[in-house]
Amino acid sequence: MSHLSVIQEQQESKSKIAHILAVAAGKGGVGKSTVAVNLALDLKRRGLKVGLLDADVYGPSLEQMLPEGMEPVEDSENPEKLLPALTFGIPFISVAHFKKEASIVRAPIANALMEQFLEGVEWGELDVLIIDFPPGTGDIQLTLMQKAPISAAVMVTTPQKVATLDVRKAMQLFQNMHIPIMGVVENMSHYLDPNDVKICLFGEGGGKALAKEFKVPFLGEIPIDPAISASADKGEALFEAHPESVGVKAFSVLGEKVMEGIAQLSKNSLTVRQKDSFHLEVEIEGEWKALSLHEIQKNCPCARCAQREEKKLDPEVSLLEFSPVGRYAIRIAFSSGCKQGIYPFSLLKTLA
Incomplete structure (x- = not known):
């Protein structure tokens, strides 16, 4: 048996996670966490076993976007492991589960937290673990890229140039770390008025331009939809609370394209x-x-x-x-x- 086979078997028995997807932007305020949550919900309703890891130590927000469920607890069968929280049937872990006030944490401690979330949490069998990456291109991002066997990254931007400048840097970092980029999704792309006229409040075409520049797929446009914001604020599932909304339609398109990307990842394995x-x-x-x-x-x-x-x-x-x-x-x-x-x-x- 080859050295690689031995390592792969050890990793698979340890994590049992088929694919790890990074949802990243390199910039705060583009709605990356909103995309991560709703992508997870869409993949779950398609029948996949999905987990969520909130890697934003300094500004965790996923706990607010998801309803209260089972809190993380110590694994009775393995005290060195932690069982993640469970909400909507999605295993989920965040710094917010343990620290409610503002996090004042230096990088080495933040890195150690990420390693613990990756190695010390019993995720069980998952088709996809989605990591909501923190903004920036520093120590924590590098730790996640080095410690987690990330299959690919979904990059989130908004249309305006000031956003794409930072997202471009994050995409370059993923490329330098030899992590494939599944594609770019443009959040807050436009607003549909009552007559279904598209109004581009923040400019137009930034996401498509990035995808073209890096020669990766454009995964779609997520519109400005009050239903998306309301669901996040209330900790509701968008797909259940507003099933006919334009937000649901947009995230369904994104989910379909990510499913295609996951299938392609499996084909590219060797x-x-x-x-x-x-x-x-x-x-x-x-x-x-x-x-x-x-x-x-x-x-x-x-x-x-x-x-x-x-x-x-x-x-x-x-x-x-x-x-x-x-x-x-x-x-x-x-x-x-x-x-x-x-x-x-x-x-x-x-x-x-």
């Missing part, structure tokens, strides 16, 4: 194993194909390898170990000393 000291194997359409470690290292993105001349790369380089990075890539430690390179499954398929 089984990798070690053939011998000098080769890996990947399974493509039921057939195992060998990959030379020398050829793989020639494509290493790390600075050390990029500065080397190709002729100086050891053709007899061998494998020390390899491990998964999220569910989209592997990291390889070579006998040459290189161990920083991340190799997306898409690249391995190209080399096969």
